[in-house]
Amino acid sequence: MTRPALVTGATGFVGQALLPALVRSGVDVRATSRRALAAAGPFVEWVRCDVSSRDDLSRALDGVGVAYFLVHGMGGGQADYAAHEAESARVFAEVAAAQGVERIVYLGGVAPAHEPSVHLKSRLTVGEVLRAGRVPTLELRASMIVGAGSASFKLVRDLSFRLPAMVLPKWTRSSTCPVAIDDVVRALVAARDVPLPESAWFDLPGPESLTGAEVLFRLVALQGRAVPAVPVPLLSPSLSSWWLKLVTGADFSLARELVLGFTSDLLPRDDRYWQLIGAPPRLPFDEAARRALTQERTEASVRGVLGETAEFVVRVVGQGLAYRRQRR
Numbered sequence: 001m002t003r004p005a006l007v008t009g010a011t012g013f014v015g016q017a018l019l020p021a022l023v024r025s026g027v028d029v030r031a032t033s034r035r036a037l038a039a040a041g042p043f044v045e046w047v048r049c050d051v052s053s054r055d056d057l058s059r060a061l062d063g064v065g066v067a068y069f070l071v072h073g074m075g076g077g078q079a080d081y082a083a084h085e086a087e088s089a090r091v092f093a094e095v096a097a098a099q100g101v102e103r104i105v106y107l108g109g110v111a112p113a114h115e116p117s118v119h120l121k122s123r124l125t126v127g128e129v130l131r132a133g134r135v136p137t138l139e140l141r142a143s144m145i146v147g148a149g150s151a152s153f154k155l156v157r158d159l160s161f162r163l164p165a166m167v168l169p170k171w172t173r174s175s176t177c178p179v180a181i182d183d184v185v186r187a188l189v190a191a192r193d194v195p196l197p198e199s200a201w202f203d204l205p206g207p208e209s210l211t212g213a214e215v216l217f218r219l220v221a222l223q224g225r226a227v228p229a230v231p232v233p234l235l236s237p238s239l240s241s242w243w244l245k246l247v248t249g250a251d252f253s254l255a256r257e258l259v260l261g262f263t264s265d266l267l268p269r270d271d272r273y274w275q276l277i278g279a280p281p282r283l284p285f286d287e288a289a290r291r292a293l294t295q296e297r298t299e300a301s302v303r304g305v306l307g308e309t310a311e312f313v314v315r316v317v318g319q320g321l322a323y324r325r326q327r328r
C-alpha cells in the first residue's frame with residue numbers, strides 16, 4: 001500500500017490548491033496546519049500540527065511517504081520569524097528522517113539578483129536546512145504565484161483595481177516570472193515521482209518575464225481600463241510599504257517584506273524542471289490572472305460590494321491617521 005502524502009500548510013493558499021490535486025492523482029493525503037481545515041473531503045485526514053513542536057511533527061509524519069513543506073510565517077508579526085523558520089525546518093528534517101519519510105518537497109522563493117530581503121533569505125535558508133537533512137529534498141523556487149488567495153497576487157490586484165493612476169516606485173522596474181497556481185500544483189504533484197538521487201533545487205518560472213509595472217498594467221487592461229503612469233522613483237521602500245498598506249489593506253510587515261523582496265530582479269536560473277516533468281506549456285500571465293479574478297469574483301459575491309467599499313473607506317482613513325501619528 002502507498003504511504004500517505006503529508007501536506008503541511010494545508011489551510012494556506014498553495015496547500016488548499018494542492019490537496020484536491022493530490023487526491024485526484026490517487027494518493028491518500030494527511031493535511032496539517034494549526035487551524036482546522038474548513039472541509040477536508042474524502043481521502044484527506046486532518047491532523048493538527050504546529051511545525052515548531054517536535055511532538056506534533058512526530059505524530060504528523062508517522063507513516064508518511066512524501067512530505068510537502070508549505071509552511072511559512074511571514075506577516076505573523078514575529079520579529080525573529082526567520083530564526084523560528086530555520087529551527088522548525090531543522091526539526092522537520094530530523095523527525096522526517098527518524099520516521100522514515102522517503103522525500104520532502106519544499107516550495108520556496110527565487111533567489112534575487114542582489115542581497116535577499118529578510119523574507120527571501122529566510123525562504124532560501126529553509127530550503128538549505130531541509131536539503132542538508134538526511135531525507136532527499138526537492139526544493140522548488142517560485143516568485144509571485146498567480147491565483148485567488150495568493151498574498152502577493154492580492155497586493156498587485158488591489159493596486160491595479162483601486163487607483164485612478166498607476167504610481168510607479170523604482171522597485172516596479174524589477175522583473176520576475178509570475179507563475180500560475182495551476183502550474184505550481186502540477187509541478188508539486190509531479191514532484192512525488194521525479195528522479196531524485198540526492199537533494200536538489202529547481203526554479204519554477206512562469207512563461208513570461210515581466211516588470212512589476214507590466215504586471216500592474218496587464219491587470220488594469222484585464223479590467224478594460226486604461227490609467228496614466230506616475231513614476232515616483234524616489235519613493236523609498238518604507239514609504240512604498242505604507243502606500244501599499246494604505247491602498248491594499250495588507251499587513252504592513254507583509255507589504256514591507258514584499259517590497260523589499262522586489263528591489264532587485266527575481267529571475268529564475270532556468271526552466272529545467274518543466275522539461276524534467278514533461279509538463280504542457282505553462283499558462284501565460286493574462287490567462288492565469290483571468291482565472292484568479294474569476295474565482296475571486298465568485299467568492300466575493302458572497303460578501304457584497306457595499307461591505308467591501310465601506311471597509312475600504314474606513315481602512316484608508318484609519319491608516320492615514322496612523323501614518324500621520326507615526327511621522328510626528
Ligand SMILES: NC(=O)c1ccc[n+]([C@@H]2O[C@H](COP(=O)([O-])OP(=O)(O)OC[C@H]3O[C@@H](n4cnc5c(N)ncnc54)[C@H](OP(=O)(O)O)[C@@H]3O)[C@@H](O)[C@H]2O)c1
Nearest residue numbers: 009010011012013014033034035050051071072107142145
Ligand atoms: N503565495 C505566493 O505567491 C508564493 C510565491 C512563492 C513561494 N511561495 C511559497 O509557497 C509556500 C506556501 O505559501 P502560501 O502562499 O500558501 O502561504 P499561506 O497562504 O500564507 O499559508 C501558510 C500556511 O502555513 C501554515 N503555518 C504557518 N505557521 C505554521 C506553524 N507554525 N505550524 C504549522 N503550520 C503553519 C498556515 O496554517 P495555519 O495558520 O492554519 O497553521 C498556512 O496553512 C511557502 O513556502 C511560500 O514561501 C508562495
